[in-house]
Amino acid sequence: MKADEPTKVIQVLDDRAAQVWTKGSGEAFVCDRKSTAGSVTQRACAFCGSRVVLYPIADALHIVHGPIGCAVYNWDIRGSLSSGSQLHRNSFSTDLAEKEVIFGGEKKLEASLLELIEYYKPKAAFVYSTCIVGLIGDDVQAICRKVSKKTNIDCIPVDSPGFKGTKKTGYQAACEAAYKLVGTGDTSGISKYSINLMGEFNIGGEAWMIREYYERIGIEVVATITGDGRVDDLRRCHGAALNLVQCSGSMTHLAQLLEEEHGIPLKRVSFFGFEDTAQALYTAAEHFGDPELMCKAEELVRDEIAKYTPKIKAYRKELKGKKAALYVGGAFKAFSLVLALRALGMKTVLAGTQTGNAEDYKQLQDICDPGTVIVDDSNPLELAKFVLEKEVDLFIGGVKERPIAFKLGVAFCDHNHERKIPLAGFEGMLHFADEVAKSVLSPIWKFAPRHELRALKINTQIADTESP
């Protein structure tokens, strides 16, 4: 863009107008819709949703029943760490060919499952069907039953063909699938103060950190679902006394099933930022009503905050006043990010998600400052437009947004599940501050035209005022 040219107004798809909203504008906001045909949507499919949610269950076999591509694009792209088995990091596909498309792929699926189970001896197998499987008429359920019987290994179909909806639809299917294992294990010996950590995917080892917090204050973690997940943990997770659910969409359905059928209460938590993490610990301690737990929790929070605050303060000094835009998968993450950025002295001027619902956006609107633009299911042109208009310094998003930010000369922080750095917990806040600072404070932005121009303008203004 030229120096004094006004920002070119980029048209928003008519159909989408109501999905963009500015705080304080008084207009209605629409979300949770299917993507408009012909838009450059940043959204993925239902299959992708179920695949990424179940993926961290490391001792299970994950096999994608469909043509090759569906399996390739999600091969080992997530930062979920496993402390043992790495089986889940392989890519298994039935690689359907024309023959199977015409005559059906059931035989191939059965043979694949039998071969893999014999070779890897997994604890269970998840079978994902992609879009064409239903169309060619494969009865995946029946094959799974048959193979389960033959091998004595639970083969669980995950019913989430991509066209069923966005990732969110896939989360539901993943929860249904995982739930098939729940209730089949022995729960003896589980403490009365026990929890499951749900919607925690152990990105960069986050689940290990959080687990350790709870253990330090005397609460047993029965299962982390699904980060560093194990089939046997899932089988006995119904023995826990409380479910803590992180991340708005992905695990809520499983937690609800556990509540309805096993009477386990659920509480929503977030482990992002000091406040949220502390609150998550208090929530559990409070729930069990044992003052000693609370005492220990407070002590832990004090210690941890004392440990990291001075370092965070140093970052705050450097980052104060910078403006951020965020475009992330779930709304819950967006809330936490707004708060965490605030803690770093930064202001959120644009917030959007791929899959938020009405309730989520209401909450998002409440916590944002006036003037913040809120978008649902956005596209690159729209995002670029707002980033320039709002003079953003930092963009937080996923793989598709990174190069756009960089082209605009804007710093970037990856807050999706492909990163390998733990951003959760007290320590995570430090990593977050460091990530943000590394990008925002990079000297390279000086050479980005936008900043060069800004600097030029300021200089000439100074010169103008100085000359008589």
Added chain:
Amino acid sequence: MLEGTTAEIRERKALRVNPAKTCQPIGAMYASLGIHKCMPHSHGSQGCCAYHRSHLTRHHKEPIVATTSSFTEGASVFGGLANLKTALENIFTIYEPDIVSVHTTCLSEVIGDDIPTIVKKSEEAGIIPEGKMVIHANTPSFVGSHVTGFSVQCAAFVNYLAESNGAKKNVINIFPGWVEPADMRELKRIAELLGVEYILAPDTSDVLDSALDGEYKMYPDGGTTVSQLKAMGDSLATLALGPMASALAAEKLTKKCKVDHSILELPIGISATDAFVNALRIAGDVTVPRELEKERGRLVDMVSDMSQYLHRKKVAIFGDPDHLTPMIKFLVEVGMQPAVVVTGTKGKKWAQNIREICSEANPEVEVVPFSDIHYLHQWIKANPVDLLMGNTYGKYVAKSENLPFVRFGFPILDRVGHRAFPLLGYAGGLRLIEKITDAFFDKRDREDPDHEIELVL
């Protein structure tokens, strides 16, 4: 995964473990991105399109724009006619491309959507603005691979666009095959050095390696223009680089507009680049400039300097057929020994050709088309090699077998070099020798006991 492979090779009938290929539409999308002001459109559910875009983004570290018909459950039952019409309408009003390049996905192929009919109906309904175009390619993934997707897309450019008015112009068409933007740039540089007028199609340079200029351009500056694509029919001759990716388009063009074509290997290494330069020289009726001869000389010189370190080194290599053929030729040229060659794409004839190329260097070479990385890994465990070459997915094998590893092919998700430096041409050969010897030497420097560390290599 890392520890999950045994040396014993199991017979697998049914499945793919750690694939060495991916699906057709991503190839079609990549080819379409090399056309100026072209919007690639994925006719299917939105997931496929999102995946292809993300994958290309991870490889190129550039924004990848494409639209989708966003199939829902309804479309998957009743067909995607309505979706495509709405999509075209939206695309032309909002994103204003010159041309929309529709490719199918597995889903729309199984449903059996007839794209040309839908396009025709959209035309009749006035959805396609004056002077704008919609073209299409069929890319079901249950046949072919990402390479064939690229190939049918290139053929579609010819089918829809190339025309001839009878008067031949002194211009040479070049179909570059599936190579990096930096490689396309190199092809152009060579043609310009020779002083040949050319049309390169597609051309992703300045599209997928654009500068940070503070602007987000939905359609970057580069790309073959529609008028260039049309003019291809009037050119003197066509050079199709890479038989799998480019032959189809070249043959179509010969049939349609009587433009003679020759099918060449990608110019990787010495003799394959010689062949390309020579073909250009003859087609353009020019002489090879001294400067290019010197470049060649510098490559031969570097190989001779390093030959003692390269000689008889056993190489395991996987990738796409078009890349593998000249690369293996190059390895043989510099004295290395291809030991095992794997591709995910089908190709019996191709395999036979590779065996012939290796007949002197290693008559026992194991060549396996339509296979995967899991197989390659098992083979290496039983037959140790000195070097691994392939795309990023090879890093697991390299790590678990402690092998020097040179990345090449698609995708490369964890390094940046492929974005800036060509592997094609003599310059690319220099870079390959550098990469290969660096990989050997870095390992030595790291692992040699102190008393054996050598300063001068």
